[in-house]
Amino acid sequence: MTALLVFVHLAILIGFTxxxxxxxxxxxxxxxAWFILIAVLPYVGxxxxxxSGEIDLGHHANKRHRxxxxxIHGKADPLFGTPAETDRLIDPLYSSAFRYAGSINGFHAVDGNRAELMADAAETNARLIADIDAAQSHVHVLYYIWLDDTTxxxxxxxxxxxxxxxxxCRAMADGLGSRAFIRSSHWQRMKEAGVLTVTALPLDNVIWTVLTSRIDLRNHRKITVIDSKITYCGSRNSADPEFRIKxxxxxxxxxxxxxxxxxxxxxxxxxxxxxxQATxxxxxxxxxxRHAVEGGFPAQVMGDGPTERRGATPQLFSALIACARETLTLSTPYFVPDATVFEALCSAAHRGVKVTLIFPKNNDSWVVAAASRSYYRKLLSAGCSIHEFKRGLLHAKTLTLDGCVTLIGSSNLDLRSFDLNYENNILLQDADITRAVRHRQDDYIASSDPVTLDEVTAWPRYRRIWNNTVATIGPVL
Structure with a gap:
């Protein structure tokens, strides 16, 4: 029996290695990181x-995605734009990043856009409902989290x-993030009224999902489109700011x-x-x-996910960071960057770019909070400024650079957004909108505590050990 157990133990270790x-x-x-986890905790690891070790929705899903x-490309290729349009519309200082974004899923910069920054959750809700009530042709919505609350x-x-x-009306919600709402009376009443409903990445058979894929490969997108004329893009799910589940x-x-x-x-x-893909x-x-707006600015959509090219999102962030000449301000609730993004931020600060990072002071993920803070010392030493937002959980995912380029959407700077989740973002070049988003980022900073290098250096050893230990397994978080 002992020999058998030793054989099984070695077979597990060698097989996974x-x-x-x-x-x-x-x-x-x-x-x-995987070697360490399996060596320290062989059976658990x-x-x-x-x-959760491999990122794959399965052969059928990958084939269907292609x-x-x-x-879509065969029927709607003109809507995607072209690299030549990008070169014509985008300042040469930033065109490399826009062209890289276009390489991910074929969306290139298109001219004739305008945007408004919503003041708060109340205005977002009021405008969105008014737009749906004014719809004449169709409404498409997709949310990662859809709660049974006021919103x-x-x-x-x-x-x-x-x-x-x-x-x-077509309504789509993620099978995990919106699982309670999909089972609710509201979802049923939507169906009865004629709303077409679909569950993204359903969990009807959890055992089969576990055996053939990963339960945590999710659709994290937040998309609302009305009549092909209006769309909303940003970090908000279909949920109140009170976010009662947390x-x-x-x-x-x-x-x-x-x-x-x-x-x-x-x-x-x-x-x-x-x-x-789902239906x-x-x-x-x-x-x-396509409904272009006269005199509008250039913008393009960027979507990423487990059926897209691996590493696309961190490479896009790195390309944008590399373009920065004067300022780069970034907010994200979840900061566990890969080496590409982390070194790009430090490099930007070293070459004189004013790099400002805004994170939540109290994070809903203690693992992410610890891993994030393991990067503080090197970022601060490089010259980055770090601010921790203290009036709730800062969920806004924003990047502005040099007063003219903005990236906004659902992507965080962590490995979930980089590899596991379907995400959606819009990249744009416009001084007015970038100024508005930059002012909002300043509001976040005004409600934050600055983090200094002296403060981080003075952290107790046990805290630094804990942060660095958690960060060691960051690549598998």
Whole structure:
């Protein structure tokens, strides 16, 4: 019996070690982190690797994703823009980053856009509901988290009203993040009213999902499109700021831009790709029209996910950071960067760019909080400024640089957004909108505590050991 147990033990260790060594998609840091986890906790580590070690939705999902993209590109290629348009529209200082964004899923910069920064959650809700109530053709919504609260029920009722007057309404929600709402009476009433509903990445058979894929590969997107003319992009889910499922960290502080123009069609195509993936419908069932705004600015959609090219999001962030000449301000609730992004931030600060980072003081993930703070000392030593927001959980994901370029959307600076989640963002070049977002970032800073190098250096040893220990397994978080 002892010999058998030793054999099983060695077989598990050798088997998982060989599997990790065979993977060309792992960074050396991630490979080392898995080795450490399996060596220290062989059975637990092996189980964790089996459940969450590999990023794959399965052969069928990958094949279907390629088919969907081929269909959409074949029928709507002019809506995607071209690299030549990017070169014409974007300042040469930043065109390399915009061109890189276009390489991810084919969306390039298109002219003729305008945007408004929503003042707060109340204005976002009021404007969004008014836009749905004014819809004449169709409404498309996709949310990672859809709660049965004021915001969630307001949107559900607006969709019901729209469907009852003949507007085509499609509503999509993530199977994990919105699991309670999908089972609620509101979801059922939406169906009865004629709203077309779909669950993204459903968990109907959890055991099968665990055996064939990963339960934590999620659709983290937040997309609202009305009549191909209006879209909302930012960090807000369909939920109140009180965010009652994690009320102790409230309010959730989000940011949203309301767009009109050619970029709306790109965001709609991203929604449609998810809908087609989930339902099997063909692109012919949809009508997407570009509505450009005269005199508007250039912008493009960027979508990422586990069926896209690996490393696309961190490489985009690094490309944007490399373009910065004077200022770069970034806010994110979850900061566990890979080496590419981390070194790019330090490099920017070393070459004289004013790099400002804004994170929550109290994070809903203690693991992320510890891992994030392990990077503080080197960032501060490089010359970056760090501010910890103290009036709720800062959930806004924003990047502004040099007063003219803005990236806004659902992507965090952590490995979940980099590798596991489907995300959506809009990258734009416009001084007025960037100024508005930069002022909002200043508001966040005014409600934050600055973090100094002296303060971090004075942290107790046990705290530094804890932060660095957690960060060691950061590549597998």
């Amino acid at each position: 060989i599997r990790i060594l065979l993977r060309d998609d792992l960074s050396p840091q991630a490979r080392l 092996s189980a964790i690797y089996f459940l 088919e969907v993209l081929d269909q 969630g029920t307001d949107i559900a009722r607006a969709l019901i009203r729209a469907a009852q007057r003949g507007v085509i 009320a102790r960290y409230a309010p959730w502080v989000d940011i949203m831009l309301r767009f009109e123009g050619a970029v709306v069609a790109q965001n709609e195509l991203l929604f449609i790709s998810d809908w087609m 099997g419908e063909k692109f012919e069932d949809f009508t997407v029209v």
